[in-house]
C-alpha cells in the first residue's frame with residue numbers, strides 16, 4: 001500500500017508491514033477478537049506519534065495505541081495503524097527527593113519498578129501483572145491490592161503528555177488542559193495517545209508480613225474487610241473465591257459440577273525489619289475460619305508475588321486460551337447478595353487456569369472521572385477471570401454475559417479492560433451523567449474519530 005511508504009517517510013521510528021509483525025498484534029490477551037493492522041508503527045518520539053496521527057486524520061485512517069496488549073475485548077487492536085507504544089519506554093527524570101518520576105508511556109511497570117526499588121520508592125498502586133505498560137493501565141485506571149487506600153494508578157498522575165486526534169502534543173494536568181487530563185485517565189485511548197507521564201511515588205518500608213486467612217463464610221469476610229478498611233489496619237488487601245468441588249447436582253434439570261466456596265484473604269503490612277508485626281494484635285477480632293500461614297518477604301518479592309502463577313499459566317498453555325474476563329465493581333450492599341448467587345451454580349472446572357478475585361475498596365479513594373464506580377463509600381470489585389479453551393467459549397460467554405447483566409442490574413459498573421460487549425445504550429449507562437460531556441470531549445480532542453472507533457460503538 002502506497003500510504004504506508006508515505007507514512008514511513010514522515011517518521012523516524014519503524015513502520016512494519018510484514019506478516020509476522022502484523023500478526024503479533026492482531027489479537028490481545030482476551031484471544032477472542034482478531035483485527036490485523038495494515039501497519040505496525042513503533043514511534044521513536046512523541047513527534048512521531050503526532051505525525052502518525054496527523055497523517056491518519058488527513059487520510060481517513062484509524063489508529064489504536066497499544067501497550068502490552070493485555071486487554072480482552074480488542075481494546076488495543078487496530079485494523080489499520082497499530083501504534084506499538086512499547087518503543088517509548090525511557091525513564092526521563094527520577095526525582096528521589098520529591099518522590100516523582102517522569103517516564104515515557106510505553107515503559108512497563110516492571111521496568112519502572114526495577115529503578116525505583118533500590119531507592120525505597122514505588123508507585124502507590126501496582127497491578128498484579130507488572131508486564132503491562134504505564135500508558136495502558138492509566139488508560140483503564142489500574143487497580144491493585146493497595147487500591148482500597150490509594151485508589152487507581154490513574155489517581156497518581158501529576159501530568160500527562162499526549163497527542164490529540166488533531167496531532168497536537170499537549171501537556172495536561174489538574175491545572176492545565178484539565179478536561180484532557182480527565183479524559184485521558186481511564187479513557188481507553190479515545191481522546192489521545194499518552195506519550196509521557198509524570199507520576200507520584202511513595203516511600204515504602206523494605207519488608208512485608210502477610211497473614212493468610214481463610215473464610216468459609218462470605219458475610220464474615222465482608223464484615224471484616226469493611227472493618228479493616230475503616231481502621232486502615234493493613235497496607236494491602238487481596239482476596240479470592242476458591243471452589244472446593246462437591247460432585248454433581250441438578251442445575252436447571254441437568255446434573256452439573258458444583259462447589260462449596262471458600263474465601264482466602266491475604267492481609268499484608270509493611271514493616272522496616274526487626275520483629276515481625278504482632279499477629280495477635282493485627283488479627284484481633286477478625287472472624288476467619290482458619291489462620292493458615294504467615295509469610296515474611298521483601299517488598300520486591302511481594303510486588304512480584306504473582307509472577308510464578310503467571311509463569312505457570314504460560315508453561316501450561318493456559319495463557320494462550322481465551323480470557324473473557326468479567327470484572328465489575330459492585331455497590332457494597334449488593335456484594336453479599338450477588339456473589340453467592342453467581343457462585344452457587346458456577347461450575348468450578350470453568351475457571352481452568354484462572355481465578356475469581358475480590359478487591360474491596362473505598363469509593364472515595366479514587367477521583368478519576370472516567371473510572372466508573374457505583375455510588376457509596378464502600379465498593380467491592382469482583383472479577384471472574386477464567387482461561388477458556390476455544391472449544392468451550394460458546395458455553396462460557398453467555399454465562400459471563402449473564403453474570404455481567406445481573407451485576408449491572410444491581411448498580412455495578414464494569415471495569416473496561418476485560419470482556420464486554422456494550423451496545424450504545426450500555427455505553428451511555430456506563431458513563432451515566434458524564435456521557436454528554438464525554439461525547440463533547442471526543443468531538444474536541446478526536447474530531448475525526450480516528451482513535452479506535454471499534455470502541456464505544458461508533
Ligand SMILES: Cc1cc2nc3c(=O)[nH]c(=O)nc-3n(C[C@H](O)[C@H](O)[C@H](O)COP(=O)(O)OP(=O)(O)OC[C@H]3O[C@@H](n4cnc5c(N)ncnc54)[C@H](O)[C@@H]3O)c2cc1C
Pocket residue numbers: 028029064065066067068069070071072075076085105106126127128129132133134135136137139140141142143144188189190192193194195310417418452
Ligand atoms: C494476567 C493479568 C493480570 C492483570 N491484573 C490487573 C490488575 O491487577 N489491575 C488492573 O487494573 N488490571 C489488570 N489487568 C488488566 C490490564 O492491566 C489492563 O488490560 C491494561 O490496560 C493492560 O495494559 P497494556 O499495556 O497491556 O494495555 P493494552 O491492552 O495494550 O491497552 C489497553 C487500552 O489502553 C489504550 N492504550 C494503551 N497504551 C496507550 C497510550 N500510551 N495512550 C493512550 N491509550 C493507550 C489501548 O488503546 C486500550 O484501549 C491484568 C491483565 C492480565 C492479563
